[in-house]
Amino acid sequence: MAEIVILLAIKKIGNALANGAADQASTQFAKYRMQLKELQGNMGRAARELRVMHDVLYQMDIRNCDDQVYEGWLEEVRKVAHVMEDMVDEYLYLVGRQQDTMCCFYLKKGFRKPRSLLSLNQIAFKVKEIEKDLAHLSETKKRWVPMINNPDTSSSKYIVKRSQDLANISRSLDDEDLVGVDKNREKLEQWLASDDLECSVIALLGMGGLGKTSLAANVYRKERDKFQCHAWVSISQTYSREDVLRNIIKELFRDKVNVISNTAAMDIACLEVTMKRFLEQQRYLIILDDVWTPEAFDDLSRALIHNDKGSRLIITTREGDVAALASRGHILTLEALPEELAWDLFCKKAYPRDTNHECPAELKPLSKEIVNKCKGLPLVTVSVGSLLRVREKTIDEWRRINDQLSWELINNSRLGHIRNVLHLSFIYLPTHLKSCFLYCSLFPEDYLFKRKRLIRLWIAEGFIEERGESTLEEVAEGYLKELIDRNMIQLVERNSFGRIKEFKIGLGN
Template identity: 45%
Template sequence: MAETAILAALKVLGAALAEEVTSLASSKISKLRSIYPNLKLNMNNISTEFHVMQGFLNGIETEHPSNESQVAWIKEVQKLANDIEDIVAEFAYLIGNQKFGGISFYLKKRFKEPKLLIAINRIASEVHEAEQRLQYLARVKERWLPTIEIKNEKNSNFSNKYSHNVAVYAHLVDEDHLVGITEDREKLTKLLNFGEQQLSVVSVWGMGGVGKTTLVTNVFKRERKNFDRHAWVSISQSYTPETILRNIISEICRDEKGVTIDATNMDVLRLNTTLQNLLGEHKYLIVLDDMWDPKAFLDIRDTLVDNHRGSKIVITSRMAEVANLAPENKRLELKPFSETYSWSLFCRKAFNHEKNHACPPPLEEWARKIASKCGGLPLAIVSIGVMLSLFEKTESKWRQLFDQLSWQLDNNPSLDPLKNILMLSFKYLPKYLKNCFLYCCLFPEDFLLPRKKLLRLWIAEGFIEQKGRSTLEEVAEGYLMELVNRCMLQVATKNYFGRVKRCKMHDTLRELAISLCRKENFGLLHEDNKSENADGSTRRLSIINLRETVNHDVCLPKLRTFLSVDNDVPSSPLLSMIFDKSRYLTVLDLEGLPIEMVPNSIGDLFNLHYLGLRKTKVKSLPKSIKKLQNLQTLDLAYSQIQTLPDGIAELKKLRHLFAEVEVNPTYRSLRNRTGISLPKSMFYLKDLQTIQALESNSMVVRELGNLTQLRSFRIRNVKENHSVELCKSLSKMSFVSLLSINASDEEEILQLEGLNLPQLQKLALHGKLKETMLESPLFRISGNSIQSLWLSWSQLQNDPLSSLSHCRNLMLLTLKGAYEGQRLIFQEGWFPKLKRLDLDIMPNLIQVEMEQGTMASLEEIWLWELKKLVEVPKGIQHLVSLKWMICTDMPEFGGLSRGYHKLSHFTCVVR
């Protein structure tokens, strides 16, 4: 874990040593020239030492995780790296402050030069001291730490040991104790017995401990009799092709009478030839268990002869990338058990001596809570169940065990197999993903992590590296999908476009992550006053589910992140202290807190990258906000802030601005949200990617074209005479993918016929439209890329569907007050990808008709306040993919009362 602290330090060192900062430091103040060369040399030396140390740390943390001397040394390295990160961040701030206002600013403030020199001198001294500490730690390593062997095939590592243990356990599992695998066993058995003759690959994948090896072992034992030759091989993280081939040969020879081959000293060419001869014309089954890298299979693929006998290769893995070695129809993803199966397996293990494995009634409440904590993970259920079977069966003891479950997981040796198998997934994460994963445990249990917010937080923390021309947000999304595909995060919901919308952590993995956070000083959770108290070394603090004021007298000078989640605390000494004392703060998220003001001292948080005031009662920002030169995200949405101070334009690194104000929470009127007013100088912030939302005026629509990097943009209060200039400005935004435009009132016409945005994916137009608008390039040309379309209060007289049908990639269509006619007809072939259709507030609509072959992928229809629509849409039976029809405020609809009604192949909900 220390390598991640070093990575953070290297990032700030790299920034501080960049040409822009160094030239500024050596030229701005002449007296710095005598200080700076040594300062730069010391930082270079530290950077070099850290780069070398990273590789060393990767080796010892993987190979010898339990060596106490190494653990103590690593903690000292980590502490030093954190200190260096803070020192260099302050240096960059002091130098950057001189650049902040240009030469004229510098001349006006020259009387402060002695104070600056004192600060730079102090930093130079601290950097020099840090270099000496680093050199001392290097000497300590040579004196006290054992020599680390280079990884090789003979060096049995953590992965080999515990993968082997799981395989042994899986082969010994009694058939009677298998619960919940019947359906998956049938699927896998069918895949192995499928009638095709060519060699085929089948993959079974899922998170560690979900039962992949147990399932495949069970099927392997049953089905191997149907194959002439068979082999089971565990693939370690440190595999070599030669090892895999030797193990396959050995396994075949072990089960084959009269076949004896010693492959110990064979080179790779002889191994290939020998295995091919063994397989020959035989039908064979080979299991490659716990594969981490697709290359492990690709390296031996050509050796596995396709003799057209119906042979099968089964691969198990925690990685989607490995699972993809098999065709899509031959991939079996294992999910955690349902609550029913989880409880059944838990009772078998925890109450193995009870009649029928029945849970004693006094224990059921706590037993179910403990079983729920396992999150349906079979290995967790079995391990914790067996541990609990050894304890006395009293209510007080089991209540205590529930409260101690995290401690037991961390300290009870009987749970080491569970902990180590889960830890494998973390240990072999690339270093750039480790901090991203740990960060997710700073949120409450079962919390649904919003994708976009999580990505912005990772960027603010400095976890994301620039890659080519991709934005940091695009790189961060790639990191998220890597964690999902490695089964480290679970997808909770997807949007209609197939992208992850929210994800969550598995409870057991989260407990391990919390333990790591605590040990490595990554962060602390303060939840319901049960957690450890923060101290002066705490770098990240998450306050969760508190309803009473938190009284903390402790100072948090090293704090980098403060998150408030689901709290209802109006004020706190802790909060005041953070504004005043936590100078290195990078992330400050106070979403939902009923605070009413932000103190002027916020301007001293020079390192702040993320400021979240969403859903607070704050009415204005202090003028000192302009000093936050590193701010990337400013989230004021649904607060009470309607204007920003002029100094906001000084935030040169601002990427995302959220500032919508809620007017009507029901969305039943055109002006249900308003935006924020911006000063003219704000339109020269070249890094801005998001503005949600902005109030329109003549200056705004004229200057808007300067924001060429915008990806997501919402503008409110647009008047008809703004349209030409607005189209001209928007056409300069070649990257915009989300666009929302609100007219100022229901009589203002949005004349956007000149608009063409080739990258547009989500479009919302709220206001009156001319009929010709639907024939404009926005729908005829940009329509090929649009996936979500929202038209409201359009007041169209003619059926708009014919024109909109050119948007063939639409997945979500909402028509709200958009059409004043009586009939809507969805013709054959229209909207082939549409997943959801919303029809809302169309008072004249009396009939909706669906022809056969229309909306072939439609899953949901939402009907809202269609007062004259009294019949179920004609032809709805043709929508074979339809699952739900939701009807709201339609009392006469189809004669259906409130509640759920099964109609044909879908369910209708009337409310």
């Protein structure tokens, strides 16, 4: 993604224009004050242009991921951002090369020594050219790249649609696609059937692709008729409270067309009153699928009656702080499938029923490698297995798929829903977490990160912002905990004090 390249360039420009660097530059280049002022002005304008581009990319990326014009434009943005970063490195080295005092030591952290030292004038000339290139790219986008303000493809509507599409795919999975869920399903059914009359909130927690929605849908279909009324609604990252309330009312009053028609002209306050009155004497089951923030849950749960009729509210989420809102002891944390169950699921989808889903002996080693790359994520395993079901069952074809699986995940239209699962997790990250998370993508797949080392690297790159009296190390550890709570990073081990020690990033991200 181009976002990390642009963020790095912006942060480095910020370092170059910071007071310490500016003072050092003014002292060292006192004879060239006008040229220095012009260079710093060009850097500032380039940073502003890059920041606007970054904000535009945030809105465009998920909707234009298959657009060749957009991809070509994006590649040019990457190139210019890389060149800008190099020029800032040259400038900072030039400013700090003659002395290594504490006041300028931070300027050189994370910066390589340039192969050939450019003069201030040469750097100024190149930065001016970069500023022109950025202006040209902005004009090119207006002429050729699809506009992002189309009301039919606005960012919020697009995200809602993608979330709903993913929910529909997950809800429609066959029972045979649900493996390794027996204990969780049994526990969920027990909570729903409990004699406890207090309205309880149940949370299904886990990263995208683990099967939270599929499990909830499976249990919902079996248990909903045991309640007086029931409803399922998808929330997504950008939801409309009014739309969600209308959807719940449609489900609750599915057999009462006149009531639904009467709600058409109601405002949000009337909708809330109507729903509360109906639920007051009902034992209900409501599923809030794909809840992203505690605020969203609080916002919607206020419209529900917490009666003493044995009602149940189930939420599915990727966020730890959302799951924490569940009733005490009512959180189900979904984990990746163990190797043997992932293998069984893959074989069910990749090999036909008439062969009893048996994998041919000659394809077994390659099939095992492919399954391992799916990281135990049911959605990925089912999708890749289904893709291979229609492919030629030869060693050469299996080897090609195995070698190109990463490319297939990015480019194959049949795997588009997997890309959406991964992308929806990423685009909801705040900017400060995006840069830290994307930095981890520079390391090999399945790389085992050490907390202390990665935190130092984040600090050296300038990703960590000062917060009150906390040290940069403490702030960075807070970032790391937040990424784990959001299920973007998988915790592997804690130390004897309970602190994060080792972790990794899997395919689910």
